[in-house]
Amino acid sequence: MDAMTTSNKILNNFIAQIARDYPQFKFQPGAQEHWSPRTNTITYKDSEPAEELRYGLLHELAHALLDHNNYQSDFELLKMEAEAWRLAAKIGRKYKIKLDDGHIQDCLDTYRDWLHRRSKCPACEMHVLQVNPVTYKCFNCGTEWQVSARRFARPYRLKTT
Numbered sequence: 001m002d003a004m005t006t007s008n009k010i011l012n013n014f015i016a017q018i019a020r021d022y023p024q025f026k027f028q029p030g031a032q033e034h035w036s037p038r039t040n041t042i043t044y045k046d047s048e049p050a051e052e053l054r055y056g057l058l059h060e061l062a063h064a065l066l067d068h069n070n071y072q073s074d075f076e077l078l079k080m081e082a083e084a085w086r087l088a089a090k091i092g093r094k095y096k097i098k099l100d101d102g103h104i105q106d107c108l109d110t111y112r113d114w115l116h117r118r119s120k121c122p123a124c125e126m127h128v129l130q131v132n133p134v135t136y137k138c139f140n141c142g143t144e145w146q147v148s149a150r151r152f153a154r155p156y157r158l159k160t161t
């Protein structure tokens with residue numbers, strides 16, 4: 001058996017084991033990893049290298065277990081991402097998978113950078129808080145600006161009401 005076949009087998013065993021341990025969710029391979037509360041399905045990216053695939057699968061499983069359905073603001077989304085990684089790391093330990101902290105911080109940094117860009121007042125460069133899912137208002141100079149509700153095509157809905 002060559003190395004590739006062996007690692008595929010280990011990976012398939014891992015996915016099968018997770019699916020057995022969490023029978024309340026459906027697991028399926030797909031182009032984009034995500035968690036869909038609507039169909040109760042966790043999609044993992046089967047084109048990824050084994051390690052990232054496992055990380056991604058554990059991360060989406062964590063979103064599912066935390067019942068992440070929607071979020072009201074960019075900051076809340078960032079918080080949910082951090083929570084999901086924390087739980088993913090905990091679940092990973094059960095399967096002897098150590099989530100690399102650098103990988104987690106890289107993923108969170110993507111969100112932090114995004115939040116940083118969106119929250120900066122275009123007029124005075126002050127960083128301010130969001131008024132609602134699509135609006136920021138600067139407390140310093142009064143400028144208001146709109147942001148798109150969906151940046152990462154998040155699987156769970158952004159609540160606008």
Ligand SMILES: [Zn+2]
Nearest residue numbers: 059063081084
């Ligand atoms: Zn996530």
Ligand SMILES: [Zn+2]
Nearest residue numbers: 121124138141
């Ligand atoms: Zn301003």
